[in-house]
Amino acid sequence: MQPLVQVDGVSKRYGKTLAVADLSFGVAKGEVLGFLGPNGAGKTTTMRVITGFMPPSEGRVLVGGLDIAEAPVEVRRRIGYLPENPPLYPEMEVTAFLEFTARLRGVPKGGIRPAVARAIERCALGEARKHIIGKLSRGYRQRVGLAQALVHEPELLVLDEPTAGLDPKQIHETRKLIRTLAGERTVVLSTHILPEVAVTCDRVVIIAGGRLRAEDTPESLVARLGAAQRGRGTWEIETEAPADAAEAALRAVPGVARVEAGPETVERTQVLQVEAAGDRAVATDLARALLEAGCPLYGLRRGGASLEDVFLALTTEEAEANGTGDAAGTPEVAEEGS
Amino acid sequence: MRNALTIARREIGAALASPVAYVLFGAFAFLYGYFFADYLQSFVEAGMRMSQMGGFSGGTLNVNTDLLRWLMASTAVLVLFLLPLLSMRTVSEEIRSGTMELLLTAPITDGQIVLGKFLAAFALYGGMLALTGLHVGVLFWFSQPEIAPVLAAYLGLLLLGAGLLALGLFFSSLTRNQIVAGLLTFGALLVLWLVEFAGARGGELGRVLAYLSVTGHMEGFARGVITTRDLVFYLSFAAFWLFLARESVRSRRWRG
Ligand SMILES: Nc1ncnc2c1ncn2[C@@H]1O[C@H](COP(=O)(O)OP(=O)(O)OP(=O)(O)O)[C@@H](O)[C@H]1O
Ligand SMILES: [Mg+2]
Numbered sequence: 113m114q115p116l117v118q119v120d121g122v123s124k125r126y127g128k129t130l131a132v133a134d135l136s137f138g139v140a141k142g143e144v145l146g147f148l149g150p151n152g153a154g155k156t157t158t159m160r161v162i163t164g165f166m167p168p169s170e171g172r173v174l175v176g177g178l179d180i181a182e183a184p185v186e187v188r189r190r191i192g193y194l195p196e197n198p199p200l201y202p203e204m205e206v207t208a209f210l211e212f213t214a215r216l217r218g219v220p221k222g223g224i225r226p227a228v229a230r231a232i233e234r235c236a237l238g239e240a241r242k243h244i245i246g247k248l249s250r251g252y253r254q255r256v257g258l259a260q261a262l263v264h265e266p267e268l269l270v271l272d273e274p275t276a277g278l279d280p281k282q283i284h285e286t287r288k289l290i291r292t293l294a295g296e297r298t299v300v301l302s303t304h305i306l307p308e309v310a311v312t313c314d315r316v317v318i319i320a321g322g323r324l325r326a327e328d329t330p331e332s333l334v335a336r337l338g339a340a341q342r343g344r345g346t347w348e349i350e351t352e353a354p355a356d357a358a359e360a361a362l363r364a365v366p367g368v369a370r371v372e373a374g375p376e377t378v379e380r381t382q383v384l385q386v387e388a389a390g391d392r393a394v395a396t397d398l399a400r401a402l403l404e405a406g407c408p409l410y411g412l413r414r415g416g417a418s419l420e421d422v423f424l425a426l427t428t429e430e431a432e433a434n435g436t437g438d439a440a441g442t443p444e445v446a447e448e449g450s
Numbered sequence: 451m452r453n454a455l456t457i458a459r460r461e462i463g464a465a466l467a468s469p470v471a472y473v474l475f476g477a478f479a480f481l482y483g484y485f486f487a488d489y490l491q492s493f494v495e496a497g498m499r500m501s502q503m504g505g506f507s508g509g510t511l512n513v514n515t516d517l518l519r520w521l522m523a524s525t526a527v528l529v530l531f532l533l534p535l536l537s538m539r540t541v542s543e544e545i546r547s548g549t550m551e552l553l554l555t556a557p558i559t560d561g562q563i564v565l566g567k568f569l570a571a572f573a574l575y576g577g578m579l580a581l582t583g584l585h586v587g588v589l590f591w592f593s594q595p596e597i598a599p600v601l602a603a604y605l606g607l608l609l610l611g612a613g614l615l616a617l618g619l620f621f622s623s624l625t626r627n628q629i630v631a632g633l634l635t636f637g638a639l640l641v642l643w644l645v646e647f648a649g650a651r652g653g654e655l656g657r658v659l660a661y662l663s664v665t666g667h668m669e670g671f672a673r674g675v676i677t678t679r680d681l682v683f684y685l686s687f688a689a690f691w692l693f694l695a696r697e698s699v700r701s702r703r704w705r706g
Contacts, residue, residue, distance in 0.1 A: 126705070164555060166704065167703060184559075188557040189557035193551075195551045203463075203464055204460075208463075212456065216558065217556060
């Protein structure tokens with residue numbers, strides 16, 4: 113199927129800084145694409161290019177088959193954009209502001225009121241409808257920002273860190289909202305929050321240093337890293353705090369490469385992360401060593417590779433990235449070391 | 451046009467919600483009132499002196515040529531110094547607050563953004579000039595000036611204002627700091643005002659400089675004389691700066 117968004121060899125330079133380097137990926141219609149990367153990776157820059165805010169230094173972006181450079185107004189009509197800092201006029205009322213943005217995005221005159229009402233309802237802004245934007249809390253401003261991106265029912269939503277500054281309940285609501293939009297609309301969102309990707313996104317693009325590091329579904333990224341770590345399993349062992357004796361006992365078990373103590377929990381227990389060679393039989397050895405040392409065993413489970421591990425493996429310094437990246441056999445881990 | 455009007459409407463609303471517009475209107479009303487009172491007093495005194503001489507000098511005083519003309523010319527200078535305050539925040543404020551990102555990703559052209567901003571500032575300026583209608587109305591109440599020269603003078607003031615606002619809009623689009631934008635505009639206008647005096651020294655260069663004088667082209671209008679030369683000057687002056695403002699907004703996209 114023809115993707116809705118096609119990013120084609122896009123590079124972006126700010127003076128001498130190369131913020132995005134030869135980035136290519138597609139976004140299918142109805143998909144939620146997560147854009148993941150550490151600070152300064154180039155996420156915001158890429159989104160600004162996709163939304164037609166700034167032209168790329170090289171390459172091009174197609175939205176619905178149209179080149180942004182050739183039909184900027186037509187392309188921008190189809191896009192709703194929530195920038196990193198919600199662009200709001202502090203002196204306006206929420207409703208007036210949303211009416212303004214609806215008009216600006218070309219919603220026909222009669223459709224403005226219903227469109228605004230819908231956006232207010234979707235973003236749970238009912239209470240703040242008549243408030244002055246400048247006096248709203250950070251979270252409410254973020255919601256107004258989201259509402260202005262939705263108000264004209266765009267085909268493509270580009271959301272730069274949509275849950276930043278929201279409380280846990282609103283984060284949950286926003287993710288739910290994004291999920292309900294999926295299917296009929298296409299969403300590109302950026303985030304640092306890894307669980308967010310797993311929960312809301314169909315596909316992940318990981319970038320670091322302006323370059324594409326991986327592109328896949330959250331599940332298979334995790335699976336790939338998990339495979340890389342087979343035969344070198346991690347185990348999580350919960351025991352009584354302080355766990356110095358337990359740590360020493362576990363270190364003595366043959367095959368154990370590393371033991372790391374987690375923080376003490378409120379129940380005065382501690383989780384030890386153990387990295388050990390060998391198959392699952394090693395778990396028995398670990399348990400036995402612990403009990404023989406006279407330490408209580410409250411829990412023992414296999415630690416899988418989390419999205420966090422994938423993320424760190426793909427975005428941290430080259431030396432490390434090469435280690436796990438190569439072992440994971442990730443074909444899309446391109447551009448490394450170049 | 452709808453897009454430009456959408457932007458203009460919001461812009462006017464924002465201006466009326468901020469104290470800047472009222473301070474500006476107040477300052478203008480005060481200074482204009484001062485000029486008015488001053489000119490009126492001189493006019494009345496001159497009239498009394500003349501009647502004492504019993505028409506010996508053979509001249510008569512005319513409200514149009516001996517009062518309104520000078521009043522309008524002075525208004526032009528007043529406008530020159532006050533309009534940077536009206537134009538300085540237009541684009542700068544959007545850049546500073548990040549709302550420029552909203553405008554630049556909306557399905558509108560850079561030209562429509564600039565035009566909307568310009569129309570808003572021009573409408574506010576129109577409101578400011580309307581305040582002077584009160585004073586001029588008083589003159590019409592107590593005497594019978596000709597109306598045509600007065601209208602010509604107002605046309606001149608509107609054109610002058612359009613030019614100044616376009617220039618101010620351009621400088622506002624250069625920086626996120628509205629104070630800097632205001633100072634740049636002010637500096638540029640000062641230069642364009644002073645060339646009038648430099649131009650008075652004559653010569654080929656003097657003629658060119660005199661042509662560039664923004665207030666110089668007001669003289670004809672103030673006297674009630676509309677010439678193509680002055681019309682073309684103001685219209686092309688405004689168009690030139692609006693064009694530069696649009697290019698400046700466009701180049702801002704590259705810099706991010
Ligand atoms: N307007 C600008 N002028 C100059 N350099 C810029 C500009 N905007 C971004 N950069 C640089 O480009 C690089 C990428 O920045 P970008 O904002 O795209 O990162 P990001 O992935 O969005 O980061 P974050 O997670 O912190 O939001 C950074 O090195 C940044 O310093
Ligand atoms: Mg960012």
